[in-house]
Every structure is written in C-alpha cells, then in structure tokens.
Amino acid sequence: MKKKLLVVGAHSADFVWRAGGTIAKVAEQGGEILNLALSYGERGESGELWKENPKRSVEDVKKIRHEQADKASIILGSVFKCLDWGDYPMIVSEERTAQLAEIIRNFAPNVIITHTEKDPFNPDHPLAFTTVQRARLLSAGAGVAAAFERIDPPAWYCFEPHQPELSGFVPDIFIDITAVFEKKIAAMACMGAQNYLKSYYTELGGRRGNHARRISGQNAVKFAEAHQSMVPRVTDTIF
Numbered sequence: 001m002k003k004k005l006l007v008v009g010a011h012s013a014d015f016v017w018r019a020g021g022t023i024a025k026v027a028e029q030g031g032e033i034l035n036l037a038l039s040y041g042e043r044g045e046s047g048e049l050w051k052e053n054p055k056r057s058v059e060d061v062k063k064i065r066h067e068q069a070d071k072a073s074i075i076l077g078s079v080f081k082c083l084d085w086g087d088y089p090m091i092v093s094e095e096r097t098a099q100l101a102e103i104i105r106n107f108a109p110n111v112i113i114t115h116t117e118k119d120p121f122n123p124d125h126p127l128a129f130t131t132v133q134r135a136r137l138l139s140a141g142a143g144v145a146a147a148f149e150r151i152d153p154p155a156w157y158c159f160e161p162h163q164p165e166l167s168g169f170v171p172d173i174f175i176d177i178t179a180v181f182e183k184k185i186a187a188m189a190c191m192g193a194q195n196y197l198k199s200y201y202t203e204l205g206g207r208r209g210n211h212a213r214r215i216s217g218q219n220a221v222k223f224a225e226a227h228q229s230m231v232p233r234v235t236d237t238i239f
C-alpha cells in the first residue's frame with residue numbers, strides 16, 4: 001500500500017518552509033503527498049506582492065499564490081489544493097471543519113503534519129491546529145467501529161514554527177533531508193511573495209542538520225527538518 005502524507009497549512013506557502021524536505025523525501029520513497037492549504041494567505045502572508053503593487057486585487061494575489069504553491073508542490077513531487085477560507089482572520093465554521101474531515105476521510109493519510117497549537121505571532125496558525133485536531137478525530141472516530149464512515153487514526157505531527165520556543169515546540173523527530181535539499185531550495189524559490197523566508201529556512205535546515213548529527217553520530221546528515229509528534233507512534237520495534 002502506498003504511504004500517504006497530508007500536510008495542512010493555514011496559508012498556501014506554509015508547507016514549503018516547514019515541511020518541504022519531508023515532502024520531497026516521502027515522494028522519493030514512493031509516497032503520495034497532498035499539500036492542503038486552508039487559505040492563500042492573500043491578506044497576511046503575501047507581503048512582497050502587496051509591496052510591489054498596493055492596488056492589486058485580492059483575487060489577483062490569490063491567483064499568483066496558487067501558481068507559486070502549485071509549482072513548488074510539483075518540484076517536491078506532491079499535489080497542491082487550497083480550500084480558500086480566507087486569512088487574517090480565518091473563520092472556521094462547523095461546515096468547514098466537516099469539509100476538512102471529509103477530505104481526511106477520502107484521502108486516508110498515514111500521517112498528517114500541521115501547525116503547532118501555539119503561535120503568538122500568527123492568528124491563523126493555531127486555528128489551523130485546532131481545526132485539524134477536530135477534523136482528524138471526526139474522520140477517525142475513537143479507533144473503533146462507529147455510526148459513521150471512518151479511517152484508522154493517522155499519525156500526527158506539528159512542523160517547526162517560525163519561533164519554536166515561543167510556540168512551545170519541542171521536536172522529537174529529525175528527518176534527514178540532505179538528499180532532497182536542492183529540491184526544497186527550488187521550491188522555496190517559487191514563493192516570490194515571501195522571498196525573505198528563503199534564506200532563513202535554508203539556514204535553519206543546516207542548523208537542524210547539525211543537531212541531527214550530534215544526536216545520532218550520522219555525519220552524512222547535512223540538512224534536516226524537525227517535527228513534533230502529537231500522539232505516540234505505534235511500531236513493532238524499539239529500533
């Protein structure tokens with residue numbers, strides 16, 4: 001069975017900075033990845049587009065953001081989809097939560113990655129966490145037969161937020177992304193609306209690579225991405 005990864009971002013570029021290497025790695029290992037954005041980040045995370053032309057329309061920004069995220073997703077070997085819920089502020093109704101639960105049920109991922117529960121610098125990221133948490137439970141139930149159609153509960157991680165300490169992020173897994181780092185760089189380069197983040201996340205990849213080497217002694221690890229699991233993983237070996 002093909003392994004499936006669902007990456008849920010509040011905004012259309014979140015997956016690239018925080019999980020681009022992990023996505024490319026899963027793709028190279030034969031997995032299927034859906035990058036699901038709850039919004040385009042058209043109001044709050046498209047700074048360079050608004051700076052370039054303050055008079056452009058929101059629809060125009062959304063179109064550009066879609067093209068950028070689509071291109072980046074293809075480079076990483078994945079598929080991009082946006083629910084276009086709006087950002088800054090994002091509003092999540094019960095209908096929208098049900099919509100996300102339906103997508104999770106249909107895609108049936110083995111793993112979901114999304115934002116951290118806390119992010120004191122962004123109004124939409126913690127809401128994305130809460131919505132994913134609720135939709136994941138609505139799609140999987142309590143791990144037993146239920147009155148509704150359900151899937152096995154997917155493993156669940158948070159990707160690294162921009163300010164990890166202040167967002168309560170404590171990583172417990174480092175993914176070696178050395179072999180696919182060039183793809184991450186190329187995908188980040190597609191995000192013209194947030195070019196200022198490219199150098200930051202390139203540097204972070206190197207720093208997490210250093211941490212991964214120190215932890216494991218695996219000196220071939222040059223770049224890594226850090227994630228934190230939200231529920232314990234179940235495996236058949238301690239190794």
Ligand SMILES: [Zn+2]
Nearest residue numbers: 010011014045
């Ligand atoms: Zn975001």
